[in-house]
Amino acid sequence: MATIPPHLTPEARAAAGVKAVTARRERAAVKAALSEGTIGIFEVINDGRESIQRMRVSELLDAAPGVGSRRTYTLMNKAGISETRRIGGLGSHQLQKLRSEMILNKVPVSPGALIVMSGPGGVGKSTITSYLRNHPAIWVSVSVTTREPRENEKDGHDYHFVTEEKFDQLIAQNNLLEWAEFAGARYGTPRDAVAKALDLGKHVLLEIEIAGARQIRKADPKALLVFISPPSWEELVDRLTSRGTDSPERRAARLALAEEEMACVHEFDEVLVNHQVEEVAAALLSLATYRSKETLK
Numbered sequence: 001m002a003t004i005p006p007h008l009t010p011e012a013r014a015a016a017g018v019k020a021v022t023a024r025r026e027r028a029a030v031k032a033a034l035s036e037g038t039i040g041i042f043e044v045i046n047d048g049r050e051s052i053q054r055m056r057v058s059e060l061l062d063a064a065p066g067v068g069s070r071r072t073y074t075l076m077n078k079a080g081i082s083e084t085r086r087i088g089g090l091g092s093h094q095l096q097k098l099r100s101e102m103i104l105n106k107v108p109v110s111p112g113a114l115i116v117m118s119g120p121g122g123v124g125k126s127t128i129t130s131y132l133r134n135h136p137a138i139w140v141s142v143s144v145t146t147r148e149p150r151e152n153e154k155d156g157h158d159y160h161f162v163t164e165e166k167f168d169q170l171i172a173q174n175n176l177l178e179w180a181e182f183a184g185a186r187y188g189t190p191r192d193a194v195a196k197a198l199d200l201g202k203h204v205l206l207e208i209e210i211a212g213a214r215q216i217r218k219a220d221p222k223a224l225l226v227f228i229s230p231p232s233w234e235e236l237v238d239r240l241t242s243r244g245t246d247s248p249e250r251r252a253a254r255l256a257l258a259e260e261e262m263a264c265v266h267e268f269d270e271v272l273v274n275h276q277v278e279e280v281a282a283a284l285l286s287l288a289t290y291r292s293k294e295t296l297k
Helices: 010-036 041-045 056-065 068-079 090-103 125-132 164-172 191-199 211-218 233-241 248-262 279-294
Strands: 112-119 138-140 176-182 185-190 203-207 224-227 269-271
Touching: 010 041, 010 056, 041 056, 041 090, 056 068, 068 090, 112 125, 112 211, 112 279, 125 138, 125 203, 125 279, 164 176, 164 185, 176 191, 176 211, 185 191, 185 211, 191 203, 203 279, 211 224, 224 279, 233 248, 269 279
Parallel strands: 112 203, 112 224, 138 203, 224 269
Antiparallel strands: 176 185
């Protein structure tokens, strides 16, 4: 039985037409930038716009310099990707296979960037991380910890909760990029998960303390260390002292620690002032894209 198309009002038809024209223009602009070499294939794959996610993979590869229709067919066939598959329908296994085949066929592949975000407590790092968590170009690292889960925390989403013995094994097997002890519990960044995300062309975001950032600097000199600064010291003080449940001693300790953390700003590659979360998130993405291109050179 034939499907009857929905009846649209003139206004709805006009809006749909505008949306279609916008989508075509966005795809055309992306393909032009791709052919000029100003963006890479995986940058396009990680573009979250609906118009780009609906682009056929074959259309994307064919637009890349040095690929063409013949190599597009070969790459997709070996990666197990159908001719009709759209970018938004690619699974992680297909992405890994595609990336591997591109490397084997000497197609330039931009690596993801490792972004280490740190700064004083109360500056808004967690809010920035939450804002970027669902961005297709970003993979937020999930730390392992030996502490018990808090209410509403989920294993694998907020943290990987492990035993002390398991944490010892991770250290012994060099499976942590960094780790530290805080308030009687240990926290660390799993090395393999970070490497896997970078291999998929994702920018990996680590929200960690300054001691951990120093360890990352030693483990991976290519990592981008970004310090999140408050608009002013007075505003940070207001944030840190606004909790009515903190004792005077606890407030004093939090302020003293914040002073120590602010003094470490010179150890970082970039400093972003957190006036607005959206602006900081956009700046982080821009810095990550630039770093990945520099790494490719």
